[in-house]
Amino acid sequence: MHPFSYTRASDTREAINAGRRGGRYIAGGTTLVDLMRETVEHPETLVDISRLPLREVTATERGGLRIGALVTMSEAAAHAKVRALFPIVSEALELSASAQLRNMATIGGNVMQRTRCTYFRDVTTDCNKREPGSGCAALHGYNRTHAILGTSNDCVATHPSDVAVAFAALEARVLLQGPEGERQLRFADFLLRPGSTPNREQAIRQGELITAVEIPALPRPLKSGYLKVRDRQSYEFALTSAAVALHIRGGVIREAKVAAGGVATVPWKLSAVEQALIGERPSGRLWAEAAARAADGARPLQYNRFKVELLKRTVERQLRIVGEME
Amino acid sequence: MSSELPESAVPPPTGASESTSGPSRRTFVATGAAVGGAVVAGGAFFVGSGEATAAGVAPSSEVSLTVNGTRRTVTVDNRTSLLDLLREHLGLTGSKKGCNAGACGACTVLVDGQRVNSCLTLAVRLEGAEVTTIEGLAKGDELHPLQQAFIDEDAFQCGYCTPGQILSGVGCIQEGHTDSPEEIREWMSGNICRCGCYVKIVRAVEQTAGRK
Numbered sequence: 001m002h003p004f005s006y007t008r009a010s011d012t013r014e015a016i017n018a019g020r021r022g023g024r025y026i027a028g029g030t031t032l033v034d035l036m037r038e039t040v041e042h043p044e045t046l047v048d049i050s051r052l053p054l055r056e057v058t059a060t061e062r063g064g065l066r067i068g069a070l071v072t073m074s075e076a077a078a079h080a081k082v083r084a085l086f087p088i089v090s091e092a093l094e095l096s097a098s099a100q101l102r103n104m105a106t107i108g109g110n111v112m113q114r115t116r117c118t119y120f121r122d123v124t125t126d127c128n129k130r131e132p133g134s135g136c137a138a139l140h141g142y143n144r145t146h147a148i149l150g151t152s153n154d155c156v157a158t159h160p161s162d163v164a165v166a167f168a169a170l171e172a173r174v175l176l177q178g179p180e181g182e183r184q185l186r187f188a189d190f191l192l193r194p195g196s197t198p199n200r201e202q203a204i205r206q207g208e209l210i211t212a213v214e215i216p217a218l219p220r221p222l223k224s225g226y227l228k229v230r231d232r233q234s235y236e237f238a239l240t241s242a243a244v245a246l247h248i249r250g251g252v253i254r255e256a257k258v259a260a261g262g263v264a265t266v267p268w269k270l271s272a273v274e275q276a277l278i279g280e281r282p283s284g285r286l287w288a289e290a291a292a293r294a295a296d297g298a299r300p301l302q303y304n305r306f307k308v309e310l311l312k313r314t315v316e317r318q319l320r321i322v323g324e325m326e
Numbered sequence: 327m328s329s330e331l332p333e334s335a336v337p338p339p340t341g342a343s344e345s346t347s348g349p350s351r352r353t354f355v356a357t358g359a360a361v362g363g364a365v366v367a368g369g370a371f372f373v374g375s376g377e378a379t380a381a382g383v384a385p386s387s388e389v390s391l392t393v394n395g396t397r398r399t400v401t402v403d404n405r406t407s408l409l410d411l412l413r414e415h416l417g418l419t420g421s422k423k424g425c426n427a428g429a430c431g432a433c434t435v436l437v438d439g440q441r442v443n444s445c446l447t448l449a450v451r452l453e454g455a456e457v458t459t460i461e462g463l464a465k466g467d468e469l470h471p472l473q474q475a476f477i478d479e480d481a482f483q484c485g486y487c488t489p490g491q492i493l494s495g496v497g498c499i500q501e502g503h504t505d506s507p508e509e510i511r512e513w514m515s516g517n518i519c520r521c522g523c524y525v526k527i528v529r530a531v532e533q534t535a536g537r538k
């Protein structure tokens with residue numbers, strides 16, 4: 001680990017000032033300390049934001065939800081408002097990492113977490129994300145866990161977060177505060193596809209701080225759930241996952257929110273699947289037909305071809321589970 | 327984003343850095359094995375208020391925290407993890423280093439009553455914190471009920487994962503995720519046991535929770 005200086009911010013303005021001068025925020029530290037130890041990250045200054053007042057979960061008017069950036073994953077998962085309004089968020093969180101890590105890790109840090117690509121994490125290999133222009137060792141390497149969607153010739157690393165998949169499905173917004181004031185970004189605009197600049201992962205500016213993630217209100221009743229498929233049953237990242245939320249009234253699907261994880265360079269919104277569902281009546285055939293669109297545009301690599309079929313089946317199963325919930 | 331390869335930092339014995347700054351972890355393991363305990367005990371993982379700091383190489387900070395009921399004020403290289411502080415500086419070697427990356431749970435301790443991975447916790451951040459390790463669980467000669475249950479159930483073989491399992495189990499019981507063996511398994515999944523003692527570990531946690 002490279003040496004660094006450490007400061008603890010006592011309020012948001014102090015944090016942003018330090019961030020503007022190049023300081024790196026540390027929240028739970030479960031991504032950052034790990035990557036610093038691997039020397040993938042080597043910030044000169046850490047700005048500890050853990051004592052900032054960004055720890056609230058609040059219901060917004062009409063039934064939306066705002067989760068403060070420093071709410072831990074375990075607090076968010078257990079929070080009564082989260083469980084009541086968007087249980088899919090609790091589910092995605094509880095299927096993430098481990099109880100210990102969830103006690104440390106925060107919502108802001110979670111959406112900012114970096115890929116688990118083994119080549120990214122190994123500083124002796126080529127990686128455009130870590131070292132722009134060096135090449136991508138995963139393209140022709142062991143790419144079984146890598147992305148099939150949203151990739152480029154420069155990077156095929158997945159975004160590893162689970163809760164971000166639920167946030168993407170629900171069209172959450174990321175609330176930011178920075179040297180130039182406050183702004184909001186749609187989740188889809190916040191996390192960036194690699195393109196030719198895989199080193200740029202978020203549309204966040206120097207010194208900007210995530211203050212909260214806000215989920216907009218959705219029509220009720222809303223049925224939802226998160227399904228995660230992985231190599232072992234717990235404490236493992238997703239090979240594929242599906243976040244599904246459905247508003248069904250009068251026997252017809254009026255609203256469908258669907259996204260997939262583990263398969264793409266960013267949480268992957270499945271608009272084609274949503275469109276195939278809206279206005280239709282739930283049926284086994286509908287789930288299969290809609291899910292058949294889940295891998296549209298997929299570009300599998302040598303070792304991850306299986307994800308194309310696995311993704312469709314994951315989505316189909318989760319549509320059925322959620323669509324047929326009591 | 328910088329593209330530099332990690333500098334070799336300061337060379338071992340006086341090392342001001344963790345030894346992962348070499349080309350790969352494999353090299354590190356080999357080096358560590360070759361020099362035996364000296365690398366670890368000699369402070370390659372940990373530099374206190376000593377030489378590197380005086381030379382202005384590695385920023386350090388003073389932090390006051392309570393460990394197993396005893397107030398401690400220490401000066402740590404900012405890079406020091408709580409795990410290394412416990413093991414290398416305070417002589418509390420009960421907490422174990424398995425992966426040093428959050429992926430095994432061997433280093434689990436309680437910080438302010440919550441189970442966390444001490445390998446990913448920077449000591450410098452713990453001003454005012456209360457830390458409980460395996461050494462602090464017993465009340466005098468009386469073992470914590472979960473420690474006793476691990477013995478009664480024979481819930482270990484080599485014992486390397488055990489301190490982490492027990493601290494994690496204490497957290498799991500406090501959190502109330504012990505309604506069924508399945509629930510315990512899921513909420514204890516952050517602790518890997520390479521000897522495969524899971525059935526008995528679950529039983530020990532279940533029994534201790536049941537007695538409460």
Ligand SMILES: Cc1cc2nc3c(=O)[nH]c(=O)nc-3n(C[C@H](O)[C@H](O)[C@H](O)COP(=O)(O)OP(=O)(O)OC[C@H]3O[C@@H](n4cnc5c(N)ncnc54)[C@H](O)[C@@H]3O)c2cc1C
Nearest residue numbers: 027028029030031032097106108109110112161162210428
């Ligand atoms: C073994 C292991 C298994 C895991 N398994 C899973 C899993 O199954 N599913 C899953 O989703 N995740 C998993 N994770 C990842 C884990 O969820 C993340 O590491 C965690 O959520 C990051 O949050 P943090 O608060 O610890 O972030 P930190 O490490 O503190 O920060 C991460 C990054 O975010 C930045 N940052 C943090 N907070 C803010 C903010 N408010 N504003 C701006 N920038 C900020 C930091 O500067 C840093 O770059 C796993 C991690 C490990 C180590």
Ligand code: FES
Nearest residue numbers: 424425426431445
């Ligand atoms: S040593 Fe901390 S989790 Fe493995």
Ligand code: FES
Nearest residue numbers: 483485519520521
């Ligand atoms: S008892 Fe050997 S690793 Fe668990």
